[in-house]
Amino acid sequence: MLKIEHLKKRYKSGPWVLKDISFEVPDGEIVGLIGPSGAGKSTMIRCVNRLIDPSEGNIQLDDVSLSSLSSSKIREQRRHIGMIFQEYALVERLSVMENVLSGRLGYLSFWRSFLRRYPQEDIDNAFEYLDRVGLIDHANKRADELSGGQRQRVGIARALAQDPRLLLVDEPTASLDPKTSRQIMRLIQSICREKALSAIINIHDVPLAMQFVDRIIGLQGGEVVFDGKPDELTEDVLTRIYGDEDWTDVKPDDEDDEQESEEAA
Amino acid sequence: MRTWQRPHYLVPDKRWRIALWIAFFLYLIVGIGSIEVNWQRVYEGLERGGRFIEGFLNPNFTRRAADIYSGIYESLTMTVTSTVVGILLSIPFGMGAARNISPKPIYLFCRSFIAVSRSMQEVIVAIFLVALFGFGAFAGFLTLTYATIGFLGKLLAEEIEEIDKKQLEAIASTGASWLQRMHIAIWPQVMPRMIGLSFYRFDINFRESAVIGIVGAGGIGATLNTSIDRYEYDSAGAVLILIILIVLACEYLSGWIRKWVS
Structure with missing residues (x-):
């Protein structure tokens, strides 16, 4: 269970980017975080694993208060929080396998990782995750040889290799085409279901979010302006989050979607 | 009709522009006029230059063969050792001098060390180190190591x-x-360029080893200096040809290796 209480963030003495945010994510729940650019989505999830230090408030994962840990202690906790990035953020010049195994760094001593002496168990698991994301044949390719969708799958396998309790996902589909976007979202969703993982997914694409998440939180100007089920996301709510616009086409087209799932199956 | 002319952004006032040009040319004329040329001496020098070219065209590799080969050997040893030690030391200095990964005090220390190292030309460092450690290759090795740290550390x-x-x-x-x-995360991103630069620095170190030899820091430069002092232009020519050949070989090799790693 992730618990966020009165989280606030400002950079130096600038304006508040996050103003008093509180919510809880029970185990196994997938939360979509939507909102306009600059609403604080990216800052929000980076406060959870302390890539950005929050200014005030408390963030608690199970029984550990992440927000009050010293920077040396936070490394231990980051191991349990997998992160997936917008532009994949793979180490381009390393192989696919090395990228997946880099998810284990938090568990290994420097010399072990320096000499690439990964424990056999880690290697077995890495192969299993590569198989799960459908890239088993690409293990020894360099990451920059892969297509966008494949790279994002490597990113997912890297996060899985951490054996995480929580996934933080930052705009996973922003650089992908619509079909690949759906496949990636479906993969993230099914992995979360299999492992009963909770996830927070920052996402621009509202219909895609509504299709694949259990709950949507709308951020606007650093505040939570909506928190509810995807089907409660009415035109009124969208206007509250994004401002005035014609929202009639935003609801996902169900027929199309069924066709896609059949294809994927 | 609307006409258009590119506005003068640098000095908008036309009078100022003319004044600046006049001042510049006046300075140039006065400056060139102040250089004293002794044409008599130039004429004598031309003759000497002619003999030098003659020596270069008929190089004598045998008269000072022992000196030349031990000089080349010393220079190469100096180059290899100083490049390797320089690279190893430039890695911590370079990391320390990168603003995005180092704390401020370490950053400032490493930056200033690199700045000092780069601001002093090799010959000046060599003169100082020869005075400290005496003639020979050790002073040369230290000079080139120091210069390598500055060069590679900054890049x-x-x-x-x-x-x-x-x-x-x-x-x-x-x-x-x-x-x-x-x-x-960082090493894979910087490694190809770091390897290329290391070979490039190897080139430079060999060339510099010839120059700092002239001020007493050992190697082929010392042999070259002796030959010129004794008016043995054919031996000097032989030394220069060897230096050129080795530099060309290094350049070719480093170009090939850089292509191979990228």
């Missing part, structure tokens, strides 16, 4: 400052330690 720091930050952020998010982040 490595710049390379690290320009890395793709997302890769670093992603590795940090897995719980990796500082050293692991350096090794896994």
